[in-house]
Amino acid sequence: MPRPRFAVLGAGSIGCHLGGHLVAAxxxxxxxxxxxxxxxxxxxxxxLTSSTRPPVHLPPDRLTLATGPEAAAGADxxxxxxxxxxxxxxxxxxxxxxxxxxxxxxxxxxxxxPAVLRAALxxxxxxxxxxxxxxxRSEPGTVHQGMPGRLMAEPDDALLxxxxxxxxxxxxxxDMSEVQHSKLLMNLNNAVNALSGLPLxxxxxxxxxxxxxxxxxxxxxxxxxxxxxxxxxxxxxAPGAVPFVLGLPxxxxxxxxxxxxxxxxxxxxxxxxDLKCGRPTEVESLQGEIVDLARAHGRRAxxxxxxxxxxxxxxxxxRTWTGPxxxxxxxxxx
Ligand SMILES: NC(=O)C1=CN([C@@H]2O[C@H](COP(=O)(O)OP(=O)(O)OC[C@H]3O[C@@H](n4cnc5c(N)ncnc54)[C@H](OP(=O)(O)O)[C@@H]3O)[C@@H](O)[C@H]2O)C=CC1
Ligand SMILES: CC(C)(CO)C(=O)C(=O)O
Numbered sequence: 571m572p573r574p575r576f577a578v579l580g581a582g583s584i585g586c587h588l589g590g591h592l593v594a595a596x597x598x599x600x601x602x603x604x605x606x607x608x609x610x611x612x613x614x615x616x617x618l619t620s621s622t623r624p625p626v627h628l629p630p631d632r633l634t635l636a637t638g639p640e641a642a643a644g645a646d647x648x649x650x651x652x653x654x655x656x657x658x659x660x661x662x663x664x665x666x667x668x669x670x671x672x673x674x675x676x677x678x679x680x681x682x683x684p685a686v687l688r689a690a691l692x693x694x695x696x697x698x699x700x701x702x703x704x705x706x707r708s709e710p711g712t713v714h715q716g717m718p719g720r721l722m723a724e725p726d727d728a729l730l731x732x733x734x735x736x737x738x739x740x741x742x743x744x745d746m747s748e749v750q751h752s753k754l755l756m757n758l759n760n761a762v763n764a765l766s767g768l769p770l771x772x773x774x775x776x777x778x779x780x781x782x783x784x785x786x787x788x789x790x791x792x793x794x795x796x797x798x799x800x801x802x803x804x805x806x807x808a809p810g811a812v813p814f815v816l817g818l819p820x821x822x823x824x825x826x827x828x829x830x831x832x833x834x835x836x837x838x839x840x841x842x843x844d845l846k847c848g849r850p851t852e853v854e855s856l857q858g859e860i861v862d863l864a865r866a867h868g869r870r871a872x873x874x875x876x877x878x879x880x881x882x883x884x885x886x887x888x889r890t891w892t893g894p895x896x897x898x899x900x901x902x903x904x
Contacts, residue, residue, distance in 0.1 A: 574728045577602060577645035579660055580652030581611070581635075583705040583840065584677055586713045588649055588738065590618045593633065594626045595736035600634045600641050608635040614711030621834050622718065623737075639664040647673045647729055649699075650687060653844075654680045654855035661690035668694060675699045675723055679757050679840070680855035681750050698746035699723035700753050702804070704770065704837045716770075716837025722749050745802055751794060752801035752809055757856045758786040760841035761877045764851065767842070767890035771833045777820050778893025782877075784813035785900050789871040790860045796867035805830065845884055853881040876903035 574597075578589040581603030589599045593616075601611065615629040634641075642648050642664055652660045657678065668674070674691060676683040677699040684698040702719035723729060725742040733740040743749055759774070762782045766773040773779045791810060794801060801809040806829065815826055824831065844851045857874040864871035876899065883889075891899070 571728060571731060573597060574646035574732060575644055576600070576732070577642035577648045579639065579642060579648055579650045579664060580656065581607060582651060582653075583707055583713050583843070584701055585649065585651035586611075586616055587618060587705045587715060588651065588677060590616045590626070590628060590713065591736040591738050592732060593628055594618070595732075597732055597736065598634075600636055600645065602636050602639060602641050605637045608637055610710045611635055617712040618715075619708065619712060620715035640667045642672075643667040643669065645669070645672055647675060647726075647732075650674060650676045650678060650683070652678070653849075654678055654683055654852050655850060657683050657686045658690055661687050665691050670694070673697060673726060673729070675726070675729060677701050677721070677723075679753065679760075679852060681747075681754060681859050682855065684746075697724040697726055697729075698750060700746070700749050702753065702756075704833070704839070706836075706838065706840075706843055708836075714834070716834040717832060722746065743802075748800060748802035749804065751799050752804050754856065754859060755787050755790055755801060755809055755812065757839075758790060758860070758874070758877075759783045760839040761851075761853055761857055761881050762786070762896065763839040764841040764845050765877075765880060765884060765889075765891045765896060766893070768838075769833075769835060770837050770839065771831055771835060773893075774827075774831060775820060775824060776893045777817070777823070778897045780816040780823065781897045782893070782900050784816040785873040785897075785904075786857065786860070786877065787813045787816070789864065789873055793860055793864040793867060793869055793871060796869055797863055841881070845881075845888060851881055851885060853878050857881070872903045873900045876900055 576599040578585040578601050581601040593599045618626040673695045675697045687696045700722040704716040708714040721740040722743045763773050841851045857877045860874040861871045
């Protein structure tokens with residue numbers, strides 16, 4: 571099988587992590603990102619770290635860096651890793667340059683990105699993908715994988731072969747819509763984590779914050795039932811039982827969820843990073859998606875709606891919430 575040429579559209583945390591591992595395995599990857607981020611990579615190169623593998627450093631001369639979508643013209647596979655609010659504009663800019671037979675893979679959170687890409691890139695093959703683990707910029711030019719996990723994507727032999735060669739654990743799934751709905755349940759914690767100001771492991775270790783997540787997930791599961799959606803089971807606990815487990819006392823939860831808490835001490839949600847950097851968050855594509863789905867089926871999702879509002883407030887006036895404060899605020903919203 572000929573080796574595909576890759577482009578990464580949105581060379582931030584996930585884009586640099588995926589693209590960097592492909593480059594390390596000898597693949598041809600063009601990184602398309604913002605000029606400041608590309609200047610940092612051009613100066614320092616790209617370093618990939620994790621707590622389980624030795625660090626990999628790619629010097630600047632191993633990186634193909636670009637700031638405009640025309641650089642993706644020769645790509646066979648484009649990995650889309652912009653934040654959800656940027657998908658439409660990035661794809662529209664890409665449309666004029668992309669080869670007609672190129673395959674576009676969304677490795678983003680939320681439910682709508684593949685559909686947005688299909689609408690902006692008519693005739694192209696667009697696949698849904700999913701990243702289950704956390705990646706953060708730990709310092710300029712370095713991205714750190716903070717927890718283990720298996721990537722998922724709709725089947726594509728060339729993509730899977732290249733990822734496996736690069737040591738990126740990936741599974742082909744034919745139920746990506748169900749996978750994305752399941753991932754969204756997990757991502758409802760992004761807002762709770764961002765507002766807590768704590769690392770994921772510490773935040774999830776505290777029952778009051780888990781209670782906030784359980785309230786969000788209960789509304790989401792009710793909306794899914796009303797919509798006839800059955801989220802995929804991705805871990806040892808069925809999605810419908812997770813809110814109950816989240817409500818268990820700390821010591822019991824820690825024992826039951828030990829595997830899920832195999833997270834680096836400093837790992838935080840991508841939404842925490844957005845708030846810290848003063849960027850708009852993806853809350854409309856996460857909690858906002860549940861609010862919309864509930865409304866479309868004649869239901870309310872007041873807890874998720876309150877979190878949308880609180881995260882928007884935090885975007886303009888940063889504040890952190892203790893677990894009991896946030897839990898009381900969300901219960902009062904019901
Ligand atoms: N980080 C994580 O741990 C995880 C993230 N995800 C999901 O992956 C997706 C990517 O997240 P993440 O990597 O954290 O995001 P980042 O913000 O780190 O990376 C996205 C990058 O794309 C840039 N960008 C936006 N539009 C364009 C464009 N048109 N052309 C070139 N560059 C562009 C952004 O620049 P600027 O900021 O200046 O706009 C930013 O640098 C999100 O949907 C996220 O929810 C999923 C699992 C885990
Ligand atoms: C992996 C996880 C759930 C980590 O919080 C994430 O998807 C994110 O931060 O956006």
